[in-house]
Amino acid sequence: MPLSAIRTVAKPQNGVGAFILQCKKLEFHYCDWAGSSRGMNAFIKTNLSAFAKRNPSIEISVSPRPRKHPVIRAHYINGNQRSICVRNMSNDIVKEKAELLRDASGEKNQKYSKPVTSINESVRGIWSPFHGAKIQI
């Protein structure tokens, strides 16, 4: 055989071509009795149906969690979970938190030191000492 081939798998690029929202499930836990759930209960009553309609790709479940603080828990495609305790928060802030969880990628928070990361090769290429003008020392 003059040549053989190396077997790999093509790398995914979410957003190039198709975009898949990484949040797949949102759970809203509330308490009927406790005061810390007041904002959450208002959100569930007024805003949740519109939120669900705007985000049809997210599975939404609402369940009581008696005598506990209200929690929004998000499940992501990569298998991670992320939850936010929304105690004593008003209706609008609960909505903001739900949107924050919806937009998250599910990856752990990490610091990116480089402004750009790419899987494509640099267009300019790597500097080479053997090309270009000869420098006379």
Added chain:
Amino acid sequence: MKRIPFSRCATQRLASSTPRRPSCIHNVAPHNHRIQWQARLQTTVATPNDGIAEMMAEVEEVPAPESTSKFPSRSPSRKPLPLEHLPSPHPRAAAQSIKLAALRSRLSLPERFPLQSLARTLVHPSADADPAFNNASLSILGANLLGYYTTEYLLCNYPRLPMDVVFAAHDAYIGPKALALIAREWGIETAAAPGGEVDPGLLQFKRLRPGSDLPAALQRQLPWKWEKTTTHKIVNTDEFGSNVKPASAHALQGTPVPVEEAAQSFVRALIGSLQLHLGTPLVKRFFRDHFLSRQLDLSSLFDFRVPTRDLSRLCAREGFEPPVARLISETGRLSRHPVFVVGIYSGKDKLGEGAGSSLQEAKIRAAAAALKAWYLYKPLEVTVPSSTENELHPKNWKPNMVDCGEVIV
């Protein structure tokens, strides 16, 4: 649409064959491929009256799953079966499933793609042996479509690609591993065990228990000597260059399978189902968005053995002057880490260039670069054959370049 005379039903009810499905004696429900998901409780072996029954006949020899043995005897006063006795979720449950609706929306599929079909693509033959309710037939269609679109993309865009690299590129885009990965990226969750009461939005398959061997149909078989040729791989087996023909999708009925196998059958079946419901243009767009948009560097797939020999054979074949390696620049020849830059020239044309820590290494790299430059040639304007489908007189068709093939040494 066909009506069954009551008397005919009655005589057939006397047949000794055991029912694989609960049958209804008032079996006058319309049997039609398009609405077969509605008629789950009406499909029986005893009343073959259309294509579904014919399809079921071929799996009659397969032993019925354990759950079917619990079917009560046929009596006119039969109640609908409890859901736990069905091998896979009832199609009626699909409309209520949140997971299915979310999945359809996540994949940006239009509303006219029915949830019942989406639910059927999630049922692997290992969960439900009935071909009218599992995804085997859809996945065969989907595998063919995926192979067709990938092949025409690769062969039209890179006409000089060697056959091994074509196989590897297919494997990278639509191979078993790639499809299993794609299913995971779509957020497919698996059911712990298949059954009628399970949410239809979960992938239904019979799990392979940890530590147990793969089913015989999925095990790698050693090829015969005549099966090792490239011609055999092109003509007789799959598009990934396997030596042995892969098992049919129908062959895995009732056998436990690994998750990857079930996940890839789902992706294939989804493509087949999209083709049937939404038509070719949408499938092509879906394929472009979800499969071709993935990043694959074709130049990293090449693995040359003796590139210098290949290059001189190529130059002889194409009538170029024989390739000559010349040193372009060097540094630190006597040091611990010298670098040489070598170019390969054919006459006055530089074919390739490579850098290495020895003259030999740099020459080999330069020859490999020259060969890649030849093999990865890409025509500027390409029309793929499928772009002229459904057109009587395609106007914008331009014949594609066909190359005589890789160098044979």
